[in-house]
Amino acid sequence: MKRLLKEPLLHFLLLGAGLFAASSFLSTRDELPRDAIVVSAGKIEHLSALYERTWQRPPTAQELEGLINDFIREEAAYREGMAFGLDRDDTIIRRRIRQKLDFIAEDIAGLVEPSDDELAAYLETHPDDFRVDPRLTFRQVYLNPDQHGESIEADARDLLSTLGGDAAIDASSLGDRIMLEHDYRDVSMREVASLFGEQFAIAIVELDPGSWEGPIESGYGLHLVMIDERTDARLPELDEVRDQVRREWEHVRRLEMTEAFYREMLDRYEIVVEWPEPDTKERDS
Amino acid sequence: MSSMKCLQSAIIAIAIVVTVLSETVTAQDVPPPSEKKITYSPYPEQTFPNRVYFGDTHLHTGYSTDAGMVGCILTPEDALRVSRGEEITSSHGLPVKLPRPLDFVVITDHAENLGLSPAIAESNADLLSNAWGKKIHDLVKLGTVDGQRMAFDMWVEAMMMDRKDPLKKFPEMGRTFWKRSTAAAEKYNEPGLFTAFIGFEWTSAPDGNNLHRNVIFRGGKDKADQIIPISAYDTDDPEKLWEWMADYERKTGGQLMAIAHNGNISNGLMFDDVTLTSKKPLDRDYAERRMRWEPLYEVTQIKGDGEAHPALSPNDEFADFETWDEATFGPVSTTPDMLPREYARSAYKRGLAYEQKLGVNPFKFGMIGSTDSHTGLPTTQEDSFFGKVSLLEPSADPIRFEEVIIGRTNPDPTKKIRAWRTSASGLAAVWSRENTREAIWDAMARKEVYATSGTRLKVRVFAGWDFEASDLDRSDFAEHGYDNGVPMGGDLSSAPRGKAPSFLVRAVKDPDGADLDRVQIIKGWLGADGETHEQIYDLAVSDGRRIGADGRCRKSVGNTVNAEEATYSNSIGDPYLEAFWQDPDFEANQRAFYYVRVIEIPTPRWTTFDAKVFGVELPEGAPVSIQERAYTSPIWYTPDN
Numbered sequence: 001m002k003r004l005l006k007e008p009l010l011h012f013l014l015l016g017a018g019l020f021a022a023s024s025f026l027s028t029r030d031e032l033p034r035d036a037i038v039v040s041a042g043k044i045e046h047l048s049a050l051y052e053r054t055w056q057r058p059p060t061a062q063e064l065e066g067l068i069n070d071f072i073r074e075e076a077a078y079r080e081g082m083a084f085g086l087d088r089d090d091t092i093i094r095r096r097i098r099q100k101l102d103f104i105a106e107d108i109a110g111l112v113e114p115s116d117d118e119l120a121a122y123l124e125t126h127p128d129d130f131r132v133d134p135r136l137t138f139r140q141v142y143l144n145p146d147q148h149g150e151s152i153e154a155d156a157r158d159l160l161s162t163l164g165g166d167a168a169i170d171a172s173s174l175g176d177r178i179m180l181e182h183d184y185r186d187v188s189m190r191e192v193a194s195l196f197g198e199q200f201a202i203a204i205v206e207l208d209p210g211s212w213e214g215p216i217e218s219g220y221g222l223h224l225v226m227i228d229e230r231t232d233a234r235l236p237e238l239d240e241v242r243d244q245v246r247r248e249w250e251h252v253r254r255l256e257m258t259e260a261f262y263r264e265m266l267d268r269y270e271i272v273v274e275w276p277e278p279d280t281k282e283r284d285s
Numbered sequence: 286m287s288s289m290k291c292l293q294s295a296i297i298a299i300a301i302v303v304t305v306l307s308e309t310v311t312a313q314d315v316p317p318p319s320e321k322k323i324t325y326s327p328y329p330e331q332t333f334p335n336r337v338y339f340g341d342t343h344l345h346t347g348y349s350t351d352a353g354m355v356g357c358i359l360t361p362e363d364a365l366r367v368s369r370g371e372e373i374t375s376s377h378g379l380p381v382k383l384p385r386p387l388d389f390v391v392i393t394d395h396a397e398n399l400g401l402s403p404a405i406a407e408s409n410a411d412l413l414s415n416a417w418g419k420k421i422h423d424l425v426k427l428g429t430v431d432g433q434r435m436a437f438d439m440w441v442e443a444m445m446m447d448r449k450d451p452l453k454k455f456p457e458m459g460r461t462f463w464k465r466s467t468a469a470a471e472k473y474n475e476p477g478l479f480t481a482f483i484g485f486e487w488t489s490a491p492d493g494n495n496l497h498r499n500v501i502f503r504g505g506k507d508k509a510d511q512i513i514p515i516s517a518y519d520t521d522d523p524e525k526l527w528e529w530m531a532d533y534e535r536k537t538g539g540q541l542m543a544i545a546h547n548g549n550i551s552n553g554l555m556f557d558d559v560t561l562t563s564k565k566p567l568d569r570d571y572a573e574r575r576m577r578w579e580p581l582y583e584v585t586q587i588k589g590d591g592e593a594h595p596a597l598s599p600n601d602e603f604a605d606f607e608t609w610d611e612a613t614f615g616p617v618s619t620t621p622d623m624l625p626r627e628y629a630r631s632a633y634k635r636g637l638a639y640e641q642k643l644g645v646n647p648f649k650f651g652m653i654g655s656t657d658s659h660t661g662l663p664t665t666q667e668d669s670f671f672g673k674v675s676l677l678e679p680s681a682d683p684i685r686f687e688e689v690i691i692g693r694t695n696p697d698p699t700k701k702i703r704a705w706r707t708s709a710s711g712l713a714a715v716w717s718r719e720n721t722r723e724a725i726w727d728a729m730a731r732k733e734v735y736a737t738s739g740t741r742l743k744v745r746v747f748a749g750w751d752f753e754a755s756d757l758d759r760s761d762f763a764e765h766g767y768d769n770g771v772p773m774g775g776d777l778s779s780a781p782r783g784k785a786p787s788f789l790v791r792a793v794k795d796p797d798g799a800d801l802d803r804v805q806i807i808k809g810w811l812g813a814d815g816e817t818h819e820q821i822y823d824l825a826v827s828d829g830r831r832i833g834a835d836g837r838c839r840k841s842v843g844n845t846v847n848a849e850e851a852t853y854s855n856s857i858g859d860p861y862l863e864a865f866w867q868d869p870d871f872e873a874n875q876r877a878f879y880y881v882r883v884i885e886i887p888t889p890r891w892t893t894f895d896a897k898v899f900g901v902e903l904p905e906g907a908p909v910s911i912q913e914r915a916y917t918s919p920i921w922y923t924p925d926n
Contacts, residue, residue: 053414056454091428096408103407146828146859172760178861179743179793182760190478191336194388194741197796219796220860247472251366 037075039068047071102258109257114249120238122249129248130241133188134205137229140182141175143215143222156215156222163212167226171212178220189233196220205230333767334716334733337743338725340389340480341368341663342544342713343499343583343655347376348394348462349486350444352659353402354425354437356675359661360403361392361469368663369479375662376675384666385741385797388720389480392466393499396485396514397444398452400462405436411457417443418452445493450518460513467506474505476721485514487543489521491561493615493694494552498526498543499583499655503726508539522562524571527578542730546583546657548632549591550613550691553623556632556648567639572647581729584629584736584916585654585711587673588690592652592736592882592916593630593807596621601821603884603912607708607738612692612700633919634809634817637876640923641811651732651774651918652880654711654739665739667911668851670709670891677704681899686892705904709891710738714915716745716772732774735881735917741795742913744804746773746881748920750780752787754865762791773881774918779925785871786922790824791863792883792915800858802827802842802884802912806866810877824864827886828857836869844887846910851889851897853910858886873924880919884912 047067051059059067087093114122123130141159148155163169172182180195193201200218207213207227215222238245346364347353358376367373370386394400404412405425412418417439424436443451452458467483474481483502490496502509515529523545530541548555559566584591589609598604610627612618625631629652636648656663660678664671671678677685684704691702714735717728728734735744745763749770759765766789771777777786792804803826809819822836832838845854868879887910896903903909 050414054416092426095428096426099406099408144860176861177757177863179745179791179863194339194385195796198385200796219794219798243472244475251362 035079037072039071043071044068101261105258105261106254109254110250112253114246114253116238119242119245119249122252123235123238123241123245126248127235130236130244131233132236132240133190134233135186135188135231136192136204136227137185137187138183138204139171139226139228140180140184141171141224142178142180142220143224144176144178145221147176152222153215156224160212160214160224163224163226165211167210167212167228171224171226175224176221180220186229186231196223331764332718333763334718334728334772335763336717336720337741338388338480338715338717338720339712339737339741340387340391340715340725341655341658341665342391342482342484342501342653343393343486343546343586343657344368344390344661344663345394345486345657345659346392346661347402348392348400348466349659350395350398350401350440352394352661352674354433354440355659357402357660358406358675361394361466362472364392364661364663365390365469365473365481367661368481369473375671375678376660377678377680379678381662381664381671383664384669386479387663389482389715389725390663391482391484391499391501392470393484393486393501394466395488396459396516397488397518398440398450398516399459399485399514400465401440401458404458404462409458409461411455411461412452415452415455418455418458444488444517445490448518448521450516453518456513463513464506464510467509471506474722476719478720480720480722480725482722482726483509487515487517487526489517489523489526490614491521491554492552492613492617494554494613494617495547495550496521496523496545496554496561497547498523498545498579500526500530500541500543501726501729503540503542503722504537505722508537511537522560523579524560524562524574527574530578540726541578542581542726543579544581544583544653545579546586546655547588547591548582548627548629549589549594549609550619551627552613552615552617552619553626556626556635558626567643567647569643569645572639572643572645575647576645576649580651580732581653581734581918582629582632582650583655583657583711583713584652585708585738586657587707587710588657589706589708590710590738591628594624594628597624597628597631598819603882603914606911606914607706607710609691609702609706611702612695612697614691614694616694616696618695618697618700629916630807630809630819633878633880634811634819637809637811637878638815638817640876646921649921651729651734652736652916653713653715653729653734654736655713656711665709665712667709667739667889667891668894670894673704673707677707679895679898681901683901685895686901686904703904705892705907708738712737712739712741714741714743732918733772735773735915737915738911738913740798740885740913740915742792742798742801742883742885742915744792744881744883744915744917745790746917746920747771747789748775748777748786748879750777750784750786752789752865756789757791757863757865762789771920773920775920777920777922780871780873780922782873785868786879786920787865787867788824788879788920789863789865790881792825792861792881794858794860794885799853799885799888799913800827800855800860801862802858802886803838804862804864805882805884806879807882808868808877808879810872810875812875813872820870822866824866824881825862827859827862842886844910846887846889846893848889848893848903848909849897851894853886853888855886876924877922878919879922881915881917883915885914887912 048059143152143156145152189201189205197219203216204225209227209230212224212226214224216225344364345352346359346361347357356376363373368387368390372382375381405422421436421439424432470481470483485500487498590607593604595605610619632648636646640646659674660671662671686705688704689701690704692700714737715725715728716733717724747766747770790804794801804824806822806824811817823832823838826838830838830840843857890908890911892907893909
C-alpha cells in the first residue's frame, strides 16, 4: 500500500479523474490559465523531504528555492517534451510506464483481503492442492532382482502363495534384505513415495487391505505388500489449512489480476501484427 | 484521443481500488488459531532418526545481485514454490518442475546489497534517495546491453575493488528485501511437509578467493527480522562473522549455524594454518569457535567437488570427480601447495594433527552437498540441469558450455574454467525424525548428515566396539545401532583393551536412480610418526566382485552408458549393499576418522543429455558419464589421554 501511494502515476490517474469530476461541478481552477505551473505547499514539503533524506538535514532557504526553480524547469520541460511527443519513440519511457502500471496492478492484487467464503470456495475448486495424503499402515517383503535374476516374478508368486490369505502370518524374516523396514505404521503417501519411489506409492494405495498382494514393482525390485490399514485421502476443513489456502489464493489472484488488467486494456485495441516476409534467400542457403 | 485512453485507464484503476476497499470490510470474523497439539512423526515410542530428508541449503534468486543483474528474475517465493514441487516459469520463460520435490530448502541470497536488482526494477524509493543508487538504477533503466553491463560493473567494483558498501548509509532497501525474504520462508514453511529455512549468504572473497558462508536460522521471522544480514562489506573475516552470530544469539535468543563452501576455489584459505586477518597460527580458542559456529561444510556443488583431490590421494581412483583446481575468482592461479588446505579429506587429516597439538580439532565438520544455483531453481539431476546462472539455462546456444566461470581476471588463459564443467550437484541429506525446521537444524548441528552429488541414495552407518556381522540381520537394526554405537557425525573414544572399532553400513540406491557400484570407508589417521595417513577400504561391491586382501576391489563395475541416447541400464550394480567392517589396522593410541563413500554405477553427465537433446557436440574433455556418489559425515576416534 505504501508503495502504491508513492507511485506518481496513480496520483496522476486519481488526480486526473478527480479534476475531471471536480471541474464538472465546481470549476474552481477555471480561472487559472491553461499553462500555469502551480508548485503547491505539499510539493514543496515533498522536495524538502527528499533533500533531507539524501543529505540528512533540511535544505536552507536558498537551497529550497533552488529545488523549487529546478522543479519548475522540470515540469515545463516535461510538458513541452510530451507536447512534442518526445515520449513516443523512447524505449526507456515506454518501459518505465509499463512497469509502473504492472506494479500498480500487482500491488492492488496484494491488497485484497480474502473473505472466508472466498477461501472456502478456493479450497473446494482446488481440492488436489490441499488434499490430505492417504495414510497407510503396511508390511512389505522385498525381492532383489540381482539375487533372483530371471525367476524373480515366479519366485514372488511362489512366496505370495506361501503367505496365502493369512493376515496374521509373520513375514518379517522372508524375502531379501534391504534398507527398508518390514512394517510401516501410519505413513503418508508422500513418505511412501520418498521411501520406495512414486510408482510404488501409486500402486499400493490402490490395494485392498487385509491380504498379501503383489508383486508390486519399485526402483529396488519387487515387493509383496499387505495393507493393514488405510486412511483415505480427505479434503481438510478450511481451518486446518487456512494459511496454505490463503497463500495459494493470493498467488493465483495476483496472476489473474495482472492477466485481467491487460485483457481489459487490450480489449480496447485492435491488434495487428505484421510479420516480416520470410527471407527465402536465407532459408535456401 | 490519448487523453481519452488515459481517462479510461484511470477509471479502471479507480474501479479496482474501490473493489479493494469494499472487500476488506468483510474479512473480520477469523476464528482464533487451533490449540490442538500436532505431532509430525509416527512411532512415538522410538526416539532415533528414522527418515532421510533431502534438501538444498544454498539457493539464490534474483534478490542476489550476481543473479538478478545477470538475468534471474525469480523471487524467493518462486524458488520456494519450485522447491516444494510446483511448476513455475524460469527466468528465460521455460516451464520448470522438479522431477521430485525437495523436503527442505534454504534461500541464501547474497547479503551484499540484497535485493538490488528487484529494487531497481521497482524503482525503490530508498535506492533512488542516494546518488549511487540513482546512478545504477538509471543505467539499468537505459534498457540497453551496455547500460546493464555498466551497472553490473559498478556493483562489482564496489563489491570486489572498493569493498565498501555503496548503500551503507541507506540500509532501508536491504531491510525491505530481507523482510520479504524472511516473509517468503515463513509463508512456505509447513512443518511436517516442507521446511523453508530463513538464511543468507555472507560472501567473503579476499582477493577473489572463496570464503563464502551460508548462515542458516533455526527460528522464524520474529527473530530474524531483528537484524539485517552481515555482509562482506562489514568484514571478510570469518572470525568476525562468528562474533556477529554470537551477538545475534544473545540479542534474539535464536540459533544460527554457518556452512562454508568451495574451498577448492579458495587458494588454500578455506582450511588455512593461520587466521585470515592477523595471520596467527590457529589456536585452541579459534578451533573451538570455528566448530561452535560451523559444524558443517558444503563439500559438493555446482562449482565442483571438494571431497578429495587426485594429487593428494593418488591411490584413490574416484578422487578426480568434477574437479575445479586451476584458479579462483581472483588473478592468482592455484598451486599444488595450496591443495591440502582446500579439500575436505586433507582438512580432516590435518584436523587430527591440530587436535593433538591444541586439544581441539578445528576441522571436525560434517558434510553436505547443495546447489549454489543462481537461477532460483535447485536442479540437481543430470537430465534436467538448469545451469549455474539464468544466462546458462537449457538451450543449444554455445554459451551454455562456453561461458567463462573461473579465471576471468587471471592473466593465464589456460586457467579458465568454462560452464560445461559446472556440476549438476548436490543435495544435503539429513537423518531426522521429522521434517521441521527444528528437527532438521538439530540434525545438521549434530552432523547426522551426508552429502550427495544430486542422487537420493540412502546410507546409514553405525560405529561401536561390540558390533558383529550378525547385527546386519537384526530386525531392530537401527535401534540396536543407536543403543550400541554412534551414527555418522559421532565420536568414539575409550577403546576397550584389544578391541578395534566395528562398523555397520547399509546403503540403498535412489529408488528413481542408478544401482550402486560400491560402498567404501575412507580412514584417515595420525600415525606414531606424527604424520597423517589415509586409506580406502571397499566394504561391499556389486555383482559378486571380490575384495582383495588389501581391502580393495580393483575390478571396475563396467559402464552401460549409451552416449548418443544418453541412457544407462541397471543391468550392472546392486540396488542394495551392506557390510560389517572392523578396522584391521587400528591403533588405540592414534587419532582417526572414518567416513563412508557410496559410489553409483556410471550414468550420463548433464552435458551428454544436452548433446542429445540439443544436437550439439560434447565439449572437448567432458566425460560422457559420471559416477554419482554420497559422502557421509565422519565418525571420529579420539584416544583417551
